[in-house]
Amino acid sequence: MQQSKAQLIIVLLFGTFIFLLLCAFIIILLLFFKQRQRQNLTEKADIHTAYEQAILQAQLETQNQMLQHVAEELHDHVGQMLAVVVLYLNVLHEETSETPYRERVAKLLTHTTMLVNDVRGLSKSLSTDTIARFGLVACLTLEIERINRADRAEQATLQVLGEPYQLGEQTEIVLLRMVQEALNNALKYAYDAAITLTLDYQPDALMLTVADEGPGFSMSEVDARPLTGSGQGLHNLRRRATLLGGTCTWQTAPQQGTRVTLWIPRKDKPVIDKSPTTN
Template sequence: MNEQLSDVLLIIGTGTMLVFGLAAFAITLIVVYRRRYAAHQTELTQLHEAHQREILQAQLETQNQTLQQVAEGLHDHVGQMLSVVWLHLNCLHADTQATPYQASVTELLTHTATLVADVRNLSKSLSTDTITRFGLRACLNLELDRINRAAGTQQAVMQVTGDAYSMGQQTETILLRMVQEALNNALKHAPGSPISLLLVYQPDELAISVVDEGPGFSMDSLQVRSLTMSGQGIDNLRRRASLLGGTCTWQAGEAHRGTKVILIIPRLNPIEDNQAKPGSKTYPSATI
């Protein structure tokens, strides 16, 4: 009887151990599967982000090449032709001294000189060579000078805090195009409004703000705009900020409260192979 009881207990114990063993094995399989699935999903996400980054970078490179060609065309052809016109107007100005036409020639000469300077500055702002040579701050100064010259007043001002450092040629080129788009949006939607550009250099990131005092807008209103009325400015800025591993946000008020665009870009970001590291050199604003 005791032997039978021992056999039964042995069978029960063995069965219990097998059940626990199978349960542990199943739990282990589930845990391993979930970890591998999560790792696979993470890898797919990273591959998708890398693919999107490559597509956007290719688009930006194509855009930069196009802008570079436009800049060279402005400098080599339009700029030279305007210089010829300016020289001829100078000669005409000398020939019309003490005549009723001199005042008109003088006005044309002034406008032409302004146009020559504007084309020259526009060519520089479109050229990628300019930002490579002089850096982001100098190019933004040039952009604001172009805006103020067109407005005929000090419409746009820039303030820089912190020790400026290089973000790398590719990153600064993208940042320049982003700020140019934000400034153009401010000029379009808040014409005549004062515009403030703020650059805050922090050890690990660069914060850029573009603020206008225009009528502002509601973010909800953008979602219900028709196809013909909708734009791509906000989406373009967000995509480019994401490409740089950063963010682009809006503080958009209702009527008469203005709009603020905020770019936060990490100093070390995915787009730049040779990013500036802590301890790298800083540079002052250059004169173009």
């Protein structure tokens, strides 16, 4: 009798052990399945992100090629034709020096000369070679000078904080196009308002801010616009910032101006030598 009880206990213990082992196996299998599911979702998200970045990169390269072509056309053809016009206007100005048309020709010559300078500046602004040769700060300085040549009530200003460093040619080309778009938006909606462009070179990242004192707008109203009335400017800026590993944010409200902030991480951080110095 006691032997039967002992055998029963052994069978129960063995069955319990098998049951627990089976439960552990099922739990491990479920955990493994969940882990693989998370990995698959992560891989799909990475593939989707890489695909979007590849598409955006192709779009940017196409845009840069088109802008480069436009810049060359402005410089080689439009600029040369305007130079010829200025030459003939100078001759006409001398020939009409003793006539009542002198002042009109002088004004025409002045405006045409300004147009030549604007075309040259625009050509440099659109060319990708300019940023490769002179860097981001010089190109944005040129942008501010181009804006200030227009007849505006307030001047645009550029502030550079910290010690400028290079972010790489491709990154700076994308940043230049982004800032140009933000400045164009400011000019479109706050033409006569003060505009401030700030470049804050921090140790780990570059923060660019385009702020205007214009009428501002409601972000909720912009998001609620139908397809026919919505623009791609804000969306494009966010996508490009993501391509560079950074962020793009807005601060705006009706009658409170608009502030666009680009935060772009610095990939090639300088190595700081912390070894003790010897005298």
